Amino acid sequence: MTAPTQVPVPTRSSAELIRAEEPVLAHNYHPLPVVVARAEGTWVEDVEGRRYLDMLAGYSALNFGHRHPALIDAAHRQLDRLTLTSRAFHHDKLAEFAERLAELTGLDMVLPMNTGAEAVESGIKVARKWAYEVKGVPADRATIVVAAENFHGRTTTIVSFSTDETARQGFGPFTPGFRIVPYNDLAALEAAVDETTAAVLLEPIQGEAGVVVPDAGYLAGVRELTRRKGCLFIADEIQSGLGRTGRTLAVEHESVVPDVLLLGKALGGGIVPVSAVVARRDVLAVLRPGEHGSTFGGNPLAAAVGTAVVELLETGEYQRRATELGVVLRGGLDRLVGKGVTGFRARGLWAGVDIDPVIGTGREIGERLMREGVLVKDTHGSTIRLAPPLTITADELESALGALEKVLA
Structure with a gap:
């Protein structure tokens, strides 16, 4: 040490x-x-x-250990220059962060946020907007299918589709629009998806549930089903992603590319909270100015640290x-x-x-x-x-x- x-x-x-x-x-x-x-x-x-x-x-969140020298150096250098502009203005670190994160994940566009729960909430909003504008789901009818024993955060909307009563009790009324099916059960998932389904939201490996790894072929089956049914596959890789499972993303174990990817925790290197929704261009393109935002999302310090995290992962080490x-x-x-x-x-x-x-x-x-x-x-x-x-x-x-x-x- x-x-x-x-x-x-x-x-x-x-x-x-x-x-x-x-x-x-x-x-x-x-x-x-x-x-x-x-x-x-x-x-x-x-x-x-x-x-x-x-x-x-x-x-x-500390995939690269406490105070990794490259990440601390990136933070120090940025602290001496610029820490926050808000998204009211451009800054010189955001484009590189977004470009390199998109390239690392094999997707097109990035929506930077702060915490993992913010990324999940943002992903839900984007999926609903996509369902109305692209898929043609009638207004306020969009549904999202999730898995039992999930953990995606603890905001009011997210606990609405939790099956953990400790997370739910005393916090209702709950947000509608979610269908819960057993994890690792493609037949149940198929039965739950219909013309109103905007997305299937899953953890590729369920962390809080006890590191539950699905059967071989499950994630590939989810990818095939969502393509066939015309809905999005949202992979929550906030815990499983960025090297933890031996691949950059856990979905890579089955050569799966989701439509929407949720990242957080390790993306901030254990230094600052950094999260992101990374998605296909046609999905994130549904957002327009004023419809979603974050004062601190994508701030210069977060972008500098996030870029340094991506650099570490680009080596494959x-x-x-x-x-x-x-x-x-x-x-x-x-x-x-x-x-x-x-x-x-x-x-x-x-x-x-x-x-x-x-x-x-x-x-x-x-x-x-x-x-x-x-x-x-x-x-x-x-x-x-x-x-x-x-x-x-x-x-x-x-x-x-x-x-x-x-x-x-």
């Missing part, structure tokens, strides 16, 4: 800082009791100087690392099946690991791993997610797997 840049040490301990949050922060998260003060690469350090191997990577180290990850998890692990799903450097409930909940396993110097996050009961930075070494990965074996024993 490279020595982290020295920063002033907080005057309060981890316990004191956690207690200080309680009365002033909304309780919309239940974080592990670790207070991070600095980070470098795959490692973070708390206020007492304890070091932890980061096996979550900000839910894939990180996709190769995810593929090669994914073999190490799968091998380590295979050894643990029947020894506290009841099963797992993995692709590239991303895995959902089901823990025997007799041994503990996902939360409890996360707390035990934290005490061993490894940070993970639970999801859905006794499942934990492993998504380390793509910069992790084989030795670091084996160390994390060894820690998991220890806490399961």
Whole structure:
């Protein structure tokens, strides 16, 4: 580990800082009791100087590790020049960002936004507009088909088509216009798509659900079905994209090109929130001035960092690392099946690991791993997610797997 840049040490301990949050922060998260003060690469350090191997990577926002030198350099250089104009004016970084992101993804046009949820909301608006103007769906009749157990964000419209009651309860009334079908079920999808369908919106791999990888042929089947039925295929690659699965995009495992691609998280390099809707020209061309916007979307700092992220991915290095180290990850998890692990799903450097409930909940396993110097996050009961930075070494990965074996024993 490279020595982290020295920063002033907080005057309060981890316990004191956690207690200080309680009365002033909304309780919309239940974080592990670790207070991070600095980070470098795959490692973070708390206020007492304890070091932890980061096996979550900000839910894939830190695909290139903490404070990647190329990304930090791009941010520093831009901070000294220009940070925001709003889209009321042009700036000198936006064209290159859009051009290179479109080329990287094999699509035509880019709508820059900030957060992943904004990209999803924008994608929904674009799909509806396309349905009315291009497909000819009657006004206010457009539908979008989604998958059960999805996670696309937590805005009011997005939780309207969630099947997670924790995300929904107390937040109605909900936005109409969505049909929910089982994931990985082409027959159910076919039955749900009709003349009002603007789009099918799916995660190529369901992250929050526990890294659920669909059967071979499913994504190709979705692509064929949407073409045949005359609706859009929107792939939400906010977690699965940008190198995580061993390809630039998870849909590439089946040689699929969606009509609309939603990106976020890693696009900002763990430095600033950057997201984007990337689509065919005829789809994004339905937007006209005043119909959609964002003050910070595509700002100069975001564009500079986003361009640097694209440059890293253009080399193919990180996709190769995810593929090669994914073999190490799968091998380590295979050894643990029947020894506290009841099963797992993995692709590239991303895995959902089901823990025997007799041994503990996902939360409890996360707390035990934290005490061993490894940070993970639970999801859905006794499942934990492993998504380390793509910069992790084989030795670091084996160390994390060894820690998991220890806490399961």
